[in-house]
Amino acid sequence: MSNSFAVVTDIAEIARLNEQLARRLSTSFKVRRTREITYPAGHHTGTVYFESAAGTAVRAWSPDSGPDKLINFLLAGDPAASTWMQIDVQMNFPAGTYNRRMAGAFVTDESGDVLVAHRGKLTKGKAGLPKAKVFREFASRTVEADDHGLTSKIILISALDDPELADRLWKFAVEAREVATRIASEEDDSDADDDTPTAGGGGGRKPSSPPIDPVLKLRDYFDEYAGEGNLKGHGGGKRTVEHGDVVKALELQLGANGRSQKAQAIDLAIVASQVDLFEVKTSARTTDVYTGVGQLLIHGECIRELLELPVRRHLVLPAPPRAGHGKHVTKKGGISIVTYEKNVAGYTFSGLV
Incomplete structure (x- = not known):
């Protein structure tokens, strides 16, 4: 297929x-x-x-x-x-x-x-x-x-x-207007920076630190469902759309626990005295579990170094993974497994701590 x-x-x-x-x-x-x-x-x-x-x-x-x-x-x-x-x-x-x-x-x-x-x-x-x-x-x-x-x-x-x-x-329409406003503001800020002296010019600025990998750069969360970039053949159209619904429902439930943030490669991060990092998958297939675990381990370490805060990792799935896999994910990987279920009101989650 x-x-x-x-x-x-x-x-x-x-x-x-x-x-x-x-x-x-x-x-x-x-x-x-x-x-x-x-x-x-x-x-x-x-x-x-x-x-x-x-x-x-x-x-x-x-x-x-x-x-x-x-x-x-x-x-x-x-x-x-x-x-x-x-x-x-x-x-x-x-x-x-x-x-x-x-x-x-x-x-x-x-x-x-x-x-x-x-x-x-x-x-x-x-x-x-x-x-x-x-x-x-x-x-x-x-x-x-x-x-x-x-x-x-x-x-x-x-x-x-x-x-x-x-x-x-219409949700997309609202999101698109918010995105347009945000990007236009970024463009205005960028134009203002163009007139600032750069290193190498007379009296230029001190060289800046190496840039953060843009896919890991955290920004304030907003309801546009950003997460892992999806290339050709990712999962399926309906699952791709559902992914955003789940992330949004998760943020609505957890947003009061800290500052909700996201990045191109990170579905959701709740930042307080520690960081709760969430990776959402719309299937519990072995390949998706493997991918989610890898993302949480690597991204979690990057965020820990960047923010200098402890990181807790959470893999969000529509059903538990295979028993043997789940045991090693939680005990060896230090990753909690959260499951979700769709209902009339939206989504309910099990396993949140």
Whole structure:
């Protein structure tokens, strides 16, 4: 069985999947309004479908089409207001002729499931943001996919047939705006640094310490599910999306115990007088257990040296590993095993200390 992702590139199939997406959304977004919609390239008067008829931040969807694209704007606002609405995220797909300029994409995984995805094209104001930084912030859901003979990085959002499709799309929209704000702030800080004298110039700064490996650089946690970078063939589309849900639920439960942080290669770190380091896997297969143990051992030592704090390591799985493996993981590896179970409210965890 192939373990790769592939972008849907057939124009007729893209149109069919976009119609399927519209049918799914139209069951929840029924309150029709005419509003002025604004975005970096301009504004236009369009039809907006709200999820309910009253509220100040009601989720909304505005579909449209043009000669070269199928448009899906994700927004939020007051259905009763007349103010202009700014889009949160564009989920547009190519029409007429296939191209990669659109932000949205449909992707198939090794099981043949179709997922809605994003190409990492975000803007702040009129400026496009560096894709590398966007993918960094969505690392746990970023995969490499075959894209009409090329390899493209894609952020997986939701399976097209997922009952929680709308929730996942609008959560992504909120996350994307937060990410855009954060990256734009980084870019502004970087521009300010450009005018600072460097070593070698007259009166330059003292040489800085060697840079921290960027995949291990801890940052404040936010709900975008960052974790291990996922390359072509990682696990499967639905598992990749689930990974982020589990990390988020874990942070919500443990965030009060210390400062929640993350890194590109670290799912979650709770930093207090010690560091609780968590690695989440969406299967308890032997290969996933081996990988998780290795990551915790190596990353744990790096974090211990970096922060000069003791580190406790936790491997989070949907089920216990094989008995023999579990015994050695806990006794020899010093790693606690935490299991999770999905329920109506989200996820419950067993084995947290």
